Amino acid sequence: MAIPIRYNIRNLKLRKGLTIMTSLGIALTVTTAIFLMALLAGLDRAFVTSGDAQNVLVMRKGSQAELSGGFDASLFPTLKTLPGIAKDSHGEPMASGEWVVVIVLPRADGTGEVNVTVRGMMPDGLELRPKVKIIEGRWFNQGQREVVVSESIKKRFAHANIGDTLQFGKGPWTVVGVFDAGGSAYESEIWGDVNQMASDFDRQGGFASAYLRATDPVSADALKHRVSDDQRLKLEGMLETEYYAKQTSSGAPIKYIGWVLAIIMAIGSSFAAMNTMYAAVAYRSREIATLRVIGFSRPSILTSFVFESVLLSLLGAAVGIVLMLPFNGMTTGTSNAVTFSEIVFSLRMTPVVVGVAIAFAIIMGLFGGMAPAWHAARRDILGALRD
Numbered sequence: 001m002a003i004p005i006r007y008n009i010r011n012l013k014l015r016k017g018l019t020i021m022t023s024l025g026i027a028l029t030v031t032t033a034i035f036l037m038a039l040l041a042g043l044d045r046a047f048v049t050s051g052d053a054q055n056v057l058v059m060r061k062g063s064q065a066e067l068s069g070g071f072d073a074s075l076f077p078t079l080k081t082l083p084g085i086a087k088d089s090h091g092e093p094m095a096s097g098e099w100v101v102v103i104v105l106p107r108a109d110g111t112g113e114v115n116v117t118v119r120g121m122m123p124d125g126l127e128l129r130p131k132v133k134i135i136e137g138r139w140f141n142q143g144q145r146e147v148v149v150s151e152s153i154k155k156r157f158a159h160a161n162i163g164d165t166l167q168f169g170k171g172p173w174t175v176v177g178v179f180d181a182g183g184s185a186y187e188s189e190i191w192g193d194v195n196q197m198a199s200d201f202d203r204q205g206g207f208a209s210a211y212l213r214a215t216d217p218v219s220a221d222a223l224k225h226r227v228s229d230d231q232r233l234k235l236e237g238m239l240e241t242e243y244y245a246k247q248t249s250s251g252a253p254i255k256y257i258g259w260v261l262a263i264i265m266a267i268g269s270s271f272a273a274m275n276t277m278y279a280a281v282a283y284r285s286r287e288i289a290t291l292r293v294i295g296f297s298r299p300s301i302l303t304s305f306v307f308e309s310v311l312l313s314l315l316g317a318a319v320g321i322v323l324m325l326p327f328n329g330m331t332t333g334t335s336n337a338v339t340f341s342e343i344v345f346s347l348r349m350t351p352v353v354v355g356v357a358i359a360f361a362i363i364m365g366l367f368g369g370m371a372p373a374w375h376a377a378r379r380d381i382l383g384a385l386r387d
Contacts, residue, residue, distance in 0.1 A: 009311070012311060012315075022312055023315045026315075028320070030319075030357050031324050034354070037356060038349050041350050041352070042348045052129070053240075054213055054217055055240035056224050056237050056240065057209055057240045058209060058211070058237050060235060060236070061234060061235060063236070066209040067100050070207070072206055073097065075232075075233055076207060079095060079235075081093070082226055084223040085212050086214060092124075093212075094124050095211065096124040096125035099120040099198055099203055099207060099208045100118070100119050101201055102116065103169075103190075105157045105159075106159075108156055108157055108160075110158075117190070118168065118190045125211065131181070131182055132181045132184075135180045137162045137176050141193070143196065145171065146173065147166065147176070148178065148179050148192075149178055150180070150181055150186060150187045151181075162176065169197070170199075173192065183346060308369065312368075314365070317357060317360075321354060328347060329348070
């Protein structure tokens, strides 16, 4: 016969002080775990959602990033003739030769300066990225010293509002628009005309990379191999999504340090739960013996105490989740190990993050409650009644 669940709930209510203190300890552990997982979820989203399955990125063979790439501009017309490329709004092959450079901008709060990625692109560069939308102002004009900034750049850096002037390259650039990149890696970029960028940074006659838009995802994979296999080009093609997926290595230090910290705190919280449950066993010796006398088996008592420990952990998990809610969507940034510039991303408490946190709490409850529960179930009835 199983012990009713209301029995465990009543015991948690009677020991309010111990219940609150243990739950808070578990809540802090769960909060830390959620914070770290939300950081990683936001970072993964920034990279994984970047790019389009129909876009093919072309760089010099051996290049690991657009920043270190570069090939002769005379190859670009040949690229545009490859089969499988979609047509733009003017009926021409949809392709964009681009330059990516890094500049230094001061933070809006005056806490220092940070590397920021600036991308120069052709007109088709905007059509290649249909998910990116202008939300304020307008797009930059070709041949003009104009730039558009992401919404995150506008919030985090000085002189990034519409009408402001950014100083980089050989002179001033006017901010004419703000775009929303949907949380992708493009949220960390400033965009302008590729020819003006090349002129300002003395890079005429070449491109750091080129983007080709395929007619569909299947054609994109074929186009990628077509670029790499063409002996005239000596270039390498890869899906844009593959390129950004590789950059998730930027989050590796956060991931390793975070999990080590979370495990250490989880061990501490498990001992806290174990201490609470041992105290409950000592306090309720006669009660446990009475349960045995009236017919409850040792497995029932063991299950009841483990379940009570899990309830305690779930209570802590609920508190931890509530504590983290105000931080959901908070914007932060980290250094991109590939481009050496800041990548902006938001903390994201996804259903997976919350689910893992709850599972984490249940595991802590099981580990913390198993030994005390076993001790309670194995107690001698007469000895317990004398205590």
